[in-house]
Amino acid sequence: MIRIGVDIGGTGIQSGIVDENGKITHKTSIKTSINIPFEEQISNLAESIRQLTLSAGYTEADISSIGFGIPGIADQKTGDVIKCTNMNWVNVPLRAEFQKHINVPIYIDNDATVAGLAESAAGVSKGTSSSVFITIGTGIGAGIVINGKVWSGAHGIGSELGHVILKLDGEPCTCGNRGCLERYCSATAIIRMAREACTENPDSLMLKKAETLDGINAKIVFDSAKEEDPTAVKVFNYYISCLAQAIASIINLIDPEVIVLGGGVSKAGDFLLNALKKEVPQYVLFNTLPMPEIKIAQLGSDAGIVGAASLG
């Protein structure tokens, strides 16, 4: 029997066969677009999975389950996708529609949750029974595992770490509220902080590297801070202080075995990790006791497929 994971993105869908060790043995992808009707998208996807299965020497009867990771929210019970903006899906019966083509058990969850599960099943948090995975990119997403099981909430609306309030009455967020955690801890937040700092300090190395304010990205901030540009160091330190307080809040509330950092910002690796390890404990209430380890995610872009397959 084989398990298949499907990672749904905005412009393409990646599918893969995942073995018992969480390794992808065979992989395929299709392009898609929000202009293609839902039924046709699913029909195309089912066909590509059928081809993948056959090319790997299996038949449909060998598939034990297919898991989907979506950039949105699903009802795990019905298998309906409630909202998936990138695909223009609102209240679509993903499981029911897919099963018209390949009739096997179908599981669906949020992509950050799925990536967290992947790290827990086959990545850096393998062997732990609780973890919080934080994906730090344009926004902030999370995947929570407790007692070895994904926890997306009783109504499936949890693990939306990006919209936990970190600063009452703070920066306006795209969600309509103010002070959401992702306004202070995402790549978008670093870029905002760096642009503000460069407006006041136009001599900053960041602006030299980026040429224009619009050209500043998270990597430029980290690189400039490494090179000890004073303005970049200041931005980096404030960003670390925000992210450390967010991580310490997760520890004070959930206290998982391990906290895993993924997404674009986590590519800063040890530079980010060492700064956080130094800063986080001061915000943890019981900081003389053992506390969660903070680690960088291992699986990279494979996490979507591996985690989706692990839902089964």
Next chain:
Amino acid sequence: MIRIGVDIGGTGIQSGIVDENGKITHKTSIKTSINIPFEEQISNLAESIRQLTLSAGYTEADISSIGFGIPGIADQKTGDVIKCTNMNWVNVPLRAEFQKHINVPIYIDNDATVAGLAESAAGVSKGTSSSVFITIGTGIGAGIVINGKVWSGAHGIGSELGHVILKLDGEPCTCGNRGCLERYCSATAIIRMAREACTENPDSLMLKKAETLDGINAKIVFDSAKEEDPTAVKVFNYYISCLAQAIASIINLIDPEVIVLGGGVSKAGDFLLNALKKEVPQYVLFNTLPMPEIKIAQLGSDAGIVGAASLG
């Protein structure tokens, strides 16, 4: 077989026999003091539990387990109390010492966790498999239940909701950090807000009721807001906005079936609850989908004993 719950407080210890429906059938208490040595406190407690058992017509052999709720932090694995300021206990072997007197399985957890478990076992959240209990008093505590089990964290340092950051760089907290949630959502917070408001508006009904700034308490703020004193209404509305954002953050992150409010502030009942129910949804990311119910705790001062017994 009977289960016994022990609720450890600063000046007294309450113990009770709890039946299968979560009702206390027999109850006793002893006074204690931080000046009595640990071994003597435990010896006195064991003796009172022995008497309780006998007076109820049982023997020690009928006790299946004894659970302890402590205002502090314990290592559930070793049964040691790591810190319990009210009793002046630091790293004491509570389980081992108690078992010298009555050798039965012993469970220990934080008092807010235990009260949350009580509501889940026999109170307002009975029948649910996930809940977050928030006790709102001088500080803020929490008890988290997920998949029918208490979750105090992988290292036992979780569910410290009071020290989750709600306002980056905000009010200084007793813990040494700034902007902790309990600085904005506890009874202490309401009182601070009311005193600040009365300093600017000395005509407020709150000050008439309290006579002095020092005399203001949470009940006076709620009563004055009910009587539509404009300054009290303003304080109440801001407090509700803070607490609503804290509750919505719990929903966005954990999304339990139900959120239960306990502690002194919850005595404001429907006045508090209705204001929160109106305010919380705007801060929930997926607020067009079903979301956790918010309820007032039912068990009051019995929660400590009932929850401690339920640890077994």
